[in-house]
Amino acid sequence: MENIYLPKLAVIKEIIQETSDTKTVRLTVDGASIDYLPGQFGEFSCIGEGESTFGFASSSLRKEFFEFSFRTSGRATAGINSLNVGDSIGFRGPYGNFFDTGKMKGKDIIFIGGGIGMAPVKSILEYCLDERNDYGKITVLYGAKTVMDLMYKNAIEEWKSFANTDVVITVDPGGETPDWKGRVGFVPTILEELPVKGNNAIAVVCGPPIMIKFVLKSLEKMGFNKEDIITTLENRMKCGIGKCGRCNIGSVYVCKEGPVFTAKEIESMPNDF
């Protein structure tokens, strides 16, 4: 009899302190990664403190580990935050749908992420970069409130090293430091300044609701079809498997039918998120 709430124990291989209150944790199960796809999520727990839902932040093509990023905010995340390399994390998953990479192949892609919402974007971005030749021009636009809030500093350098790949990093006005060399401005503003066109292109967006709202408008202005704009929704979840009744938006259970949706799909949902 399968206990669908039973976590596997994953071992912490590495912890990357991204910002003062965010971390990326690299995990292995039996010494390797698990099977999952970008866009999917898992239930990660500090045993004894509780479970939290996070999307995968790593490329599923990299087999040595899988990772997620989190911000310490409540009891469960504080628990995870207290763990060290070698400690175990409870893991259930992968759950939910994933990015349709088939649809993305051969096209130009712009990846847009804001704050900790960059995590799922990183997963699909690195997936695409791992098979760089399958895709057209890749543009990455990543924004954070301040320079201090920028995550994935090492990864960013790696993204930049790929051919035909533009990486644009921006911080909100007022969030820059004197030696900041990136852009300054809100993500939608910077986005509209980028040389990206909507034809034969896909946009992947994730971030805070307010950012997504304005980014969608900008993308439409830039000629993207709603079907070609893909985002992930981050509703509060507990079970992750369509039982606990928390994450639905209208008739859509985000945990099962999401979290990846096109702008077109979102448009048809009631405003309940």
Next chain:
Amino acid sequence: MEKMNDKLQNTAKELLENKEVNLIIGFTKGSNPLRMRSVFITDPNDVSKLSFNAHCVQDLAVFLKKPEVKKFGKIGLVVKGCDEKAVNTLIQEYQLSRDNIKIIGVECRGAVKQNLADKGEDSVKQSTVYDKCLVCEVHTPLLYDYLVESDEPAFEINGDIKPYAKIEELDAMSVEDRNMFWQKEFEKCIKCYACRQACPLCYCTRCIVEKNTPQWIETNIEETGNAQWNMIRAYHLSGRCIGCGECERACPVNIPLMLVNEKMARDVFEKFGYKSGVDINAKPVFGTFDANDFNEFIK
């Protein structure tokens, strides 16, 4: 009742027409003839919905804590004397500005227990009203802007029924027996938090039970979590509870919460001479101290 309703309606109409309030919260007929429910009136033409009788069990002051209701700004509230004390306490605790509320006090002759009314009881007598009505000192509200007098005579109290009799009984029990009594009661709890939601003074937007850093109250809906919740609820209401009894009325599993609230109210009065909800300018009993306070239990 007719005269009462007329006055109620006229008062409400005037307040709305003169824009002295933007909303009137009062009672109206409910889902059956022996049930009343709250009604929210913004249009002076709707005041005919207002009425009052012995089935107006709800403490409408509870709505004053709702953000959706607060948005209306100035509010006219129909309250019975017992419930009005909640308004006083809300003012005392800075949850409500006296300027933002018009208190339409109604003289109340006692409210028929809802479980009896649901079985058809319609008469006000000492065996049908709540215990709080038997000890009521505020049939006429303490504070009001308008008073709607009752047309009904007061019911007779002959002492056959001792309100909150169980309190003395519990006091006389051994601690183990009390333990068992409450354990049995709290076992029933389903942690729906209706006691909290129905309480006009449980106005925290983030209840202590929702805080998990640290986890003040275990989340389980079993003996430990239930006991902790019920204990802490009672503790937070000690010296504050005004005895409207809404928690107990709302409780779907009939935990006698008023036995705790009333007991604490009595103890607080005995030890500190303080009664909650009486004076909007009083210092709340646990917001102050006296150097000569009760000290006997301390070595």
Next chain:
Amino acid sequence: MENNIVEDVQNARGDKEYSAGGAKDKDKEPRIIAFVCNWCTYNGADLAGTSRMKYAENVRVIKLPCTGRIDPLFVVEAFKKGAKGVLVSGCHPGDCHYTSGNYHSRRKYTAFRDLLSYLGVDINRVEFSWISASEGNKWVSVINEFTNKIKLLPDNSDIFSKK
């Protein structure tokens, strides 16, 4: 009758998970948690130490700045986590380092004790004392007397911890 209750409770505890191995548990010394203020009682306890006085080992001290900080709900938490007795101790009335913390606390505890007792917690399990920094001997006697009292109490559980 009383014995039966105790036995029932013990039996009930025996087959539940949190009793952590019955027999051993019974031999275990009762755990007492003392919440004390930094300025009077903690210093009083230190004085007992510098004076090499001896007292029961059962107490575990948690230091807080002032009795005013010792939330009655900490007592509940201590019971939840298996303490058999809880001591709350601070500066004598009038001596509070923060003027009035002990006064406010005393008021709250007055009501809180009534509530605990009413809900069926043996109030003998909660002790309050005013112990000044010079009262090392008082600390010793309070701890010893309290420990003895707790040892004599039936191993009855409270409504906050699992039976």
Next chain:
Amino acid sequence: MARIGVFVCWCGSNIAGTVDVKRVAEEAAKIPGVVEAVDYKYMCSDPGQNTLRKMIKDKNLTGVVLAACSPHMHENTFRKAAVKEGLNPYFIEIANIREQVSWVHEDKEKATEKAIDLLKMMVEKVKKNKAIEDVRVPLTKKALVIGGGISGIQAALDIANGGVEVILVEKEPSIGGKMIQLDETFPTLDCSSCIMTPKMVEVYQHPNIKLYTYSELEEVSGYIGNFNVKIKKKARSIVEKDCTGCGDCWNICPMHKNVKSEFNVNLSERTAIYVPFPQAVPLIPVIDRSVCLHYKKGGKCQKCYDACGPKCINFDLQDEIIEEKVGAIVAATGYDLMENSLYGEYGYGQFKDVISGLQFERLLSASGPTEGVVKRPSDGKTPETIVFIQCVGSRDPEKGVPYCSKVCCMYTAKHAKLFAHKVHGSQSYVFYIDIRATSKGYEEFVRGTMENEGAIYLRGRVSKIYEDNGKLIVKGADTLSGNQVEIAADMVVLATGVIPKKGSDKMAQMLGISYDKYGFYTESHPKLRPAESSTAGIYLAGMAQGPRDIPESVVSGSAAASKILGLFSKSEYEVEGTIASVNKTTCVGCFYCRRVCAYSAISKEEIKDRNGNVLKVVANVNSGLCAGCGACVNACFSKSIDLKGYLDEQIFAEIKSLAV
């Protein structure tokens, strides 16, 4: 990602003799989050501290727990060591296994178990610690002294002499307070004005003191180091800088009847334009507009203006509001005397020759209405028999106040003594309850009055006074002999009780300091912080705190001054960061926290939306005022306020570590 280092100190055999330190360290190493646990002979020694520092650096520790002696011994030592390695000092916790384990227990097994428990508690606590920065508050190095009596003057002079600017605000036209009204002072009988006047002049001339007389405090806001005060300078109707104090104006003023002199306690009259007394500082008159004919009769009278050489009288002057920024405040608002008329049986107000002690001072004073000759107010005759009644209002919970006014025993003895000196062959009777003469030379002084001056002390109360044939018949009890006594006196002097200055409660509310049920300001701590009010940055001096005599008032003035000089000796006011902080998202603004705060550290803060609409009002902790007691945390129902260093989570973690 907790990386905690544990150090178990042997303290020689002090700990290691009773506690198995090796086992404690071994057990510690097993606790999740502990990266290394070691034991060491003397952690507080230099090598011990170096071990600590080395591990912090080498193991990149996020927290340290020392199982050692009481934190009251070496917490600071270890914190300082940690800071040197860049670790926030609040990530150091100490498990007290010496004073509270090894020294108080004998059973090694049990002591070791307890030590392990205490250590576990601290490890769990330190895991939940957050970095705490001490609070630094900038200081405006200028002080405000409220009240120009002896304690205010002393405070102002001491501060000013310490090189700090002072603003002295006095309500009356002159400084000097009650002391300048006194004749001679006990127990040395030196002349009050002889010792007071030079101090008053020094204040006036001091380059660091800005004096505002005839001025009142209007508003106080801000907090320690940063108070903003508004002072209302009432219009004197005199252009002060031009006035020479020559007296031409008051000498010509037609209003010299019916205006009772406040200074002489109604025993003489003054003019409408007046200086309260000849040695007033500043020697600048003031026009009492309530009686001046110029104001009352529509500007007709301007005799003083005409007489004034420098033409410094300006009838149109208005009250002025002066704003000042100060860093500290001394409240030395002084006292009043109780109304004698409360005691009908003594006939005060009914019989002219029943007077108060302060009035008698004026009769004794060479600068007084009778130029120092004791004369009856009724007929100007020199009295031969005076009855002094002590405890009029004091120690009388029913009619007066329950407390002792402290100075009456002494000044009555002084009065009797001076009366004997001035009127030879006279007789004094003193009705008393107890004699309280507890300071240096006091007892001898009272004895002297009894033994050398022949004053007759009667222990008992006076029941009635009535007039009979030009004499005041005083009926009373001598409880020592058990006899009823009846004395035919020429005069009766009442030693009336001391009460706080009228309006001191309003002042306290303005300052945000606490006061007792009588209205005396309460000290932050009656023993340890007697010069400080409950509010940081506000200090207390003189009778405003309660009855005290001149030496004590002077000492308290100096004490307040030294506190302020100490405060100002640093560039910033520093407070430990272990203070309360509010979660403004969840705070509902019930302000129980504010009610229980003894330091007025909690204020209301409005949370507004982008359009400036108030969304809610929440509590805000003023870090400069918070003393870190945590009473507010307990008062908070929604647990929206917490105390840094003693977070709820930390306490819970400690308890949880003990779970059995």
Next chain:
Amino acid sequence: MEEKYYEISSDNIEKFVNNLVAQNNEVIAPKDKDGDTFYDKITDFKDADLNILLPKLSFKEYLLPKTETLFEYSISGSNINILDPLENAGADGGNSGKKSVKRIIFGSRPCDAGAGPIMEKVFNWDYKDEFFNEKFKNLYIISIACVQPDNYCFCTEAQLSPESSYGSDILLKKGGSGYYAKVITEKGLELINSTSENAGLFKEIPKEAFPADKDWKAAFDIKKTQGFLDKNFTSSYFQEKFLSCIGCGICTYTCPTCHCFDIQDEGTNEKGKRIRNWDSCQFGIFTLHTSGHNPRVTQGDRYRQRLMHKFKVYNEKFNKYLCVGCGRCSRNCPEDIDLREITSELSLMEDNITQ
């Protein structure tokens, strides 16, 4: 299974129930507790209170306990041990799957009986929740048809009826010498044939002899309610109507079909368990994001979710309304919010819109 029909006398039904108790089954029936009736364990037929319409709470907790252990753990250093209650005898008194005892609900109403199979869908639509399934499998339901629904009942509108046998293993109807019984499932048959004595208490009758259902008429069309909900997510109705809702959650907690839960860890530093607890969509914190954003801010938003879930979402997903029309939410609501009234109003509003 082909349905079977029986007649059983009043005396025999008492014997039958007492036999079931004697066979060491846990028998649950409506039982009086201080003047109110709750489902509770009985030890004798006489304990059962069969006169009342409905117990105050449903028997949901026998399918989805208030608190249920999902697993236990122990921690020592960095070693974590996890104990699966589905594989090991659970420690929490038979709440967990493996140890799930055979329970018989006697005297439930058709509405309550209907809740099981409705909930069963969500617990099995993809991932199979064996905690639920084990209990459901071991729960035997003998219900008694209603004769007279009250004002708050709307089972007929909710696509059941006072005489519905949906979800029951055995349905009893009053009549004859006591009751007529319809056995719907093998489980029902198992109970009757559990002993020869039990089997002898029932007299098999032809289908025709079993009293026919009355022609229960729905007062309104629930499909229209769904129709309204389909199109009017932003209707001001929800915000206005639920001003009077105090968000207590009683409606969800006393609902036989509401199944939302929360997952939490509890224990000491060394050991503990992960549990799931009943939760309610009526609480603000239910959907509150970590960021502070809350999709459902007002009580109107939250009650709308309840309506949507019951009368739209669930039906779209599982072709069943998540409501059995028992009316408990209305009866128990301290503010007299009446779900029957609301669903009926919505269906009328749909009518008005379409006309």
